[in-house]
Amino acid sequence: MRRRRLAAVVGIAALVALVAAGCTGDGADPEPTPVAGGAAVLPGPVPADLALRPAPTDLPAAPKVTGTLTDGSPLATAELWADRPVVLTFFSSWCNTCVERQDGLSELARSHRDRVVFVGVAGEDEPDALQEYLRQHRVEYPVLVDADQRVARAYAVREPPAVVLVAKGGTLLRGWPGGVDAATLDSMLRKLVLAP
Amino acid sequence: MRRLRYRHLLTALPLLLLAPLAGCGDDEEPRAAMTVRVLVRDINIRPEGVECAGTGPYTYFHNRAAYRVVDGDGATLAEGELPAGKSVRTFEEDLEVPRIPTFCEFAVPVSVAERDAYRLIVDDRRPIPLTRDDSEGPALVAVVPS
Numbered sequence: 090m091r092r093r094r095l096a097a098v099v100g101i102a103a104l105v106a107l108v109a110a111g112c113t114g115d116g117a118d119p120e121p122t123p124v125a126g127g128a129a130v131l132p133g134p135v136p137a138d139l140a141l142r143p144a145p146t147d148l149p150a151a152p153k154v155t156g157t158l159t160d161g162s163p164l165a166t167a168e169l170w171a172d173r174p175v176v177l178t179f180f181s182s183w184c185n186t187c188v189e190r191q192d193g194l195s196e197l198a199r200s201h202r203d204r205v206v207f208v209g210v211a212g213e214d215e216p217d218a219l220q221e222y223l224r225q226h227r228v229e230y231p232v233l234v235d236a237d238q239r240v241a242r243a244y245a246v247r248e249p250p251a252v253v254l255v256a257k258g259g260t261l262l263r264g265w266p267g268g269v270d271a272a273t274l275d276s277m278l279r280k281l282v283l284a285p
Numbered sequence: 286m287r288r289l290r291y292r293h294l295l296t297a298l299p300l301l302l303l304a305p306l307a308g309c310g311d312d313e314e315p316r317a318a319m320t321v322r323v324l325v326r327d328i329n330i331r332p333e334g335v336e337c338a339g340t341g342p343y344t345y346f347h348n349r350a351a352y353r354v355v356d357g358d359g360a361t362l363a364e365g366e367l368p369a370g371k372s373v374r375t376f377e378e379d380l381e382v383p384r385i386p387t388f389c390e391f392a393v394p395v396s397v398a399e400r401d402a403y404r405l406i407v408d409d410r411r412p413i414p415l416t417r418d419d420s421e422g423p424a425l426v427a428v429v430p431s
Contacts, residue, residue, distance in 0.1 A: 181338075181347070183338075183347055183348040183349040183350075184336075184338070184347075184348065185336055185348060185369055186335075186336055212344070213338075213344050213345070213347060218349075238344065247327075247329050247340035247341065248329065248337060248338045248339075248340045248344075249338070266330070266384075267331065267332070267335070267384075
């Protein structure tokens with residue numbers, strides 16, 4: 090009789106423990122999804138074999154801008170182009186031309202990862218729509234949230250899409266108002282910044 | 286006594302049945318299909334005939350921006366999301382370059398009831414008066430800035 094009562098107590102205790110474990114979520118909750126376009130996708134170290142063409146000396150300097158990434162982290166563009174070229178891509182999730190070209194640009198950014206840094210600049214957008222866009226098009230580079238269009242104005246960008254290429258050291262090499270497709274941008278990267 | 290109560294119910298029954306129909310009647314107000322056309326005169330350099338969004342003070346004019354067409358009393362007649370705009374040249378002279386000064390025009394098909402006045406509200410901004418213009422098919426048009 091006593092043994093049966095003990096078994097019942099142990100059973101209840103085990104049940105309570107199981108419920109408690111479920112409540113605390115130890116090991117049960119999935120890892121939170123990182124915010125796309127945040128600090129987690131900032132570039133790694135510059136590859137030792139990165140060879141660059143010298144930047145022309147007769148071109149203007151790119152405007153140095155600071156801003157906030159999608160996860161709230163600060164970013165200063167000049168820190169990025171201190172040691173490698175930078176591509177700024179101005180876009181919005183509602184921009185059809187941006188959508189058409191984004192998969193190609195995302196792939197191009199992956200192919201040049203750590204050698205050329207891509208930075209998205211999202212203006213006039215909603216956070217949820219922006220996150221959906223970044224995930225859907227596998228944007229794996231940092232994205233500045235340019236809610237007040239400050240970055241866009243610094244580069245005289247009036248509407249998306251637009252792309253700007255900055256050399257290592259901050260020389261403004263080229264801009265494409267209206268954007269550019271990945272194949273053209275790739276050939277320009279090889280022509281203007283990447284040494285063969 | 287009970288029979289009297291049922292008689293009251295029977296009297297009220299037609300009214301109860303008609304009440305939802307009266308509600309349907311409001312929805313069946315005659316509507317006319319027309320196009321809301323808004324010309325955003327932002328004078329931006331673009332190729333002609335490409336997708337565009339408003340620039341400068343009109344960046345809230347863009348693809349998927351929320352809009353409402355309201356009457357003079359502010360009642361909503363139609364609502365939805367704007368399509369992308371299309372760039373139109375600001376003047377006819379051929380500049381012989383691919384990118385020229387353009388405006389951004391939005392054309393939104395709507396179905397609205399007849400009213401004396403119509404206004405367009407985009408992104409909950411200030412209402413823009415719309416003018417009836419049937420010169421190229423039924424349309425409500427506006428130019429910003431007017």
